[in-house]
Amino acid sequence: MIPVLLSLPLLLGPAVLQETGDYSLVFLYTGLSRPSKGTPRFQATAFLNDHAFFHYNSNSGKAEPAEPVGPWRQVEGMEEWEKESQLQRAREEIFLVTLRDIMDYYNDTEGSHTFQGMFGCKISNNKSSGAFWRYAYDGQDFIEFNKEIPAWIPLDPAAANTKQKWEAERVYTQRAKAYLEEECPAMLRRYLNYSSSYLDRKAPPTVTLTSRVAPGGNRIFRCLAYDFYPPRISLYWNRASKMLASESERGVFPSGNGTYLSWVEVEVPRQDGDPYFCHIEHSGLSQSLLVQWEETRKAKAESHGVARPQ
Incomplete structure (x- = not known):
């Protein structure tokens, strides 16, 4: 059985935003x-792209669709849940054994410790475009797989023992390479037969502008875009056709309903009466959207721009 453990999202950085034609299959594990x-x-x-499609936990011992009611429940053939449950139970055992080995190395007997990992693959324009397999212990990089060598690369002193254990039988390294280069992309393509229409959908953003008074009397304009998909969006304020450096750009966040939201803020001098526009670009829009802030505190689409999505 290949040691199936993965790497932390926080260690990988922000999630890669997907557009149509770019797909990823990622497994995230956590052991305590x-x-x-x-x-x-x-x-x-x-996860398929940024959508969780199944969960497994040691309490239930079952792999189940991530959403009680949702796209994965409605798609026949997405997964054989009992077979997946058996696979995850086997991976759970290996994962927790590795956690205990690390704790023994450091004599970490006090408190609770965490072992996490992530592995997966990506397809872009129907071609494999990358794969990864990494682990972390208590929030720090631990070990990762380099499929080009191929070998497990220790990132922590204790990981040298893990590398030796995993590579004692050559099949572990061979299986990891085969999984990343062949099995994972094949699995992703199979899932896309059932889910690509859902993953490729486009929903334009709805935009709301608000204002509040900042300390000192200046105003803070906020431009909120929500209910959009896919998550990639460009959002900024401009004045006199010039892009402004925003005081606050919050990134992109899940809304909880399969769509995303984002907002951007700018501080405006108290006496500034010039028009301010929020500029939005998204693949769900036929062209860029400009929404103007008015003194009446009502936002409207610029008359010679595109219509605000309804």
């Missing part, structure tokens, strides 16, 4: 040495 009451000792989640 001393979980609090009711918290599973081991959890696994699989």
Whole structure:
């Protein structure tokens, strides 16, 4: 059985935003040495692009669709849940053994410790475009797989023992390479047969402008875009046709309903009466959208621009 553990999202950086034609299959695992009451000792989640499509946890011992009612429940053939449950139970055992090995190395007997990992692959324009397999211990990089060598690369002193253990039998390294280069892309393509129409959908943003008074009497204009998909969006304020450096750009966040939201703020001098526009670009829009802030505190689409999405 290949050691199936993965790497932290926070160690990988912000999630890669997907556009049509770019797809990813990612597995995220988390193991806890001393979980609090009711918290599973081991959890696994699989993602198609940024959408969780199944969860597994050690309390239930079952792999189930991520959403009780949602696209994965309605798609026949997405996954054989009992077969997946058996696979995750086997991975859970290996994962927690590795966590105990690391704790023994450091003699970490006090408190709770966390082992996390992520592995997966990507397809762009129907061609494999990358794969990764990494782990972290207590929030720090631990070990990762380099499929070009191929070999496990220690990123922590304790990982040298893990590398030796995993590479003692050559099949572990061969299987990891085969999984990333062949099995994972094949699995992703199979899932896309059932889900690409859902992943490729486009929903334009709805935009709302608000204002508040800042300390000192200046005003803060906020431009909020929400209910859009896919998550990639360009959002900024401009004045006199010039892009402004925003005081606050919050990134892109899930709305909880399969869409995303984002906002951007700018501080405006108290006496400034010039018109301010929020500029929005998104693949769900036929062209850029300009929404003007008015003194009446009502936002309207610029008359010679495009219509605001309804």
